Amino acid sequence: MVKNFGYKILSDASIDFDRNDKRIADYLKAHEPSMNLCIGCGSCTATCSAGHFVDFNIRRIHTFIRRGETNQVKRDILKCMFCGKCQLVCPRGVNLRNVILTINRAIEQTG
Numbered sequence: 001m002v003k004n005f006g007y008k009i010l011s012d013a014s015i016d017f018d019r020n021d022k023r024i025a026d027y028l029k030a031h032e033p034s035m036n037l038c039i040g041c042g043s044c045t046a047t048c049s050a051g052h053f054v055d056f057n058i059r060r061i062h063t064f065i066r067r068g069e070t071n072q073v074k075r076d077i078l079k080c081m082f083c084g085k086c087q088l089v090c091p092r093g094v095n096l097r098n099v100i101l102t103i104n105r106a107i108e109q110t111g
C-alpha cells in the first residue's frame with residue numbers, strides 16, 4: 001500500500017504551437033509589419049488607459065497572437081479605448097492604433 005502524501009499529477013501545461021491558430025498573426029504581419037519591430041519593452045502596457053481600469057494588457061495580446069491563442073485575444077481586444085497613448089510612448093515606432101484596428105479586422109475575417 002502506497003502512502004498518500006497529498007500530491008497529485010498536474011495536468012499537461014505544454015502548448016502545441018503547430019496546432020494553434022496563426023491566422024491573426026499572419027494577417028497582422030502582412031497588413032501592419034511595424035509590429036515586427038516590437039522588442040517587448042512593455043512601455044505600451046505601462047501607459048495604457050484601459051489597463052488602469054480593467055484587466056487589459058496590449059503586450060500580452062501580442063504574445064497570445066504570436067502563440068496563436070486567439071480566444072483570449074478576441075475577448076480582450078474589445079477593452080481597448082483606442083486613445084493612442086501606447087503608440088506615443090513606443091520606442092520602436094510601432095503603429096499600435098493600426099495594430100489594434102488590424103487585429104479587429106483579422107478577427108472579423110477569420111471568425
Ligand code: SF4
Binds near residue numbers: 039040096
Ligand atoms: S512599447 Fe512598442 S516596443 Fe515596447 S512592447 Fe509596446 S509595441 Fe513593443
Ligand code: SF4
Binds near residue numbers: 081
Ligand atoms: S489605444 Fe488601447 S492599447 Fe493603446 S493605450 Fe489606449 S487603450 Fe491602451
